[in-house]
Amino acid sequence: MKRAKNQDVFAVRAPGKDVPEVRQLRKQAGDWLKQRRADAGLSQADLATKLGLKYYTFISQVENGFSRVPTELIGAWANELGLEQRGFARHLLMYYEPELHRLLFGAESKSK
Amino acid sequence: MSVVAFERKQDAAAWTEAELNTVVTALQTVMAPATGRSWETGATENGDVQFYLLGPRPEQACELCLSRIGRQYILEDGSGRLLFEHRNLDLVVLHAKAAVSSSPRLMVRAIMVWCAVRNTIQEKFEPLLAEGEELLVQVAPQLAPFA
Secondary structure, eight states: OOOOOGGGGGGOOOOOOOOHHHHHHHHHHHHOOOOOEEEEEEEEHHHHHHHHHHOOHHHHHTTSSSSOOHHHHHHHHHHTTTHHHHHHHHHHHHHSSHHHHHHHHOOOSSOO | OOOOOOHHHHHHHOOOOOHHHHHHHTTTTTTTTGTTOOOEEEOOOOOEEEEEOOOTTTOOOOEEEEEEEETEEEEEEOOOEEEEEEHHHHHHHHHHHHHHTTHHHHHHHHHHHHHHHHHHHHIIIHHHHHHHHHHHHHHHHHHHGGG
8 A cells, every 4th residue: 555655653554453365365456456557558547537437536445455446347447457358357356256266267376 | 024924735645633633533433443443544646645444354345435635535435436525624524424324324214214104103093993993883783783
């Protein structure tokens, strides 16, 4: 997650919490999405505009690992990043629903 | 010599302590330990600050996201739905609180409506039914010869 300068001065996270695996995977998905967006030469604002979002804050929310790409946006998100929809959805499933992904497709590397 | 005290420019890349206090204090009840909720902060690639209200474990998915772009505060849910936007943080936080505690409020409203309906039935219809029953008791013996 991108942290603002001096942000640590204020309690950034509620105390006494470790990061569970679900969150780690979502964060990994966010990093992967961020990288794909950079590869497509788009800023968060560009992508938000292309997806018809008023603000780019949701892109940041997803890329920082706090939210998922909503199912109804997966196709459009893939298109704007210049990726094939099916492969994109399948790759995201690996982070968002790892067990379901394993059952459907077996073991697969995340470094695609 | 007089010195003009310019207003110190707010650091766009971080929440001020006052802002965070406003948000955390307002959401204190919805973030009570029993709810399992917590919060974190982050930023967009442009350095616009974000406050994430996270749901209970293990998912800890974002339920609400409050962002500040320039002087505008933007409130979105975890699916990116824009809930409210305003320059007044207090107003935005009120909406945030309402958004999170909407289900109990709805339940309370539903219960109130149900009680009102039940009360109306008891007050208006039960006397009518009782009256009808009384009438039947009086008329029934007279109807017996026709049976």
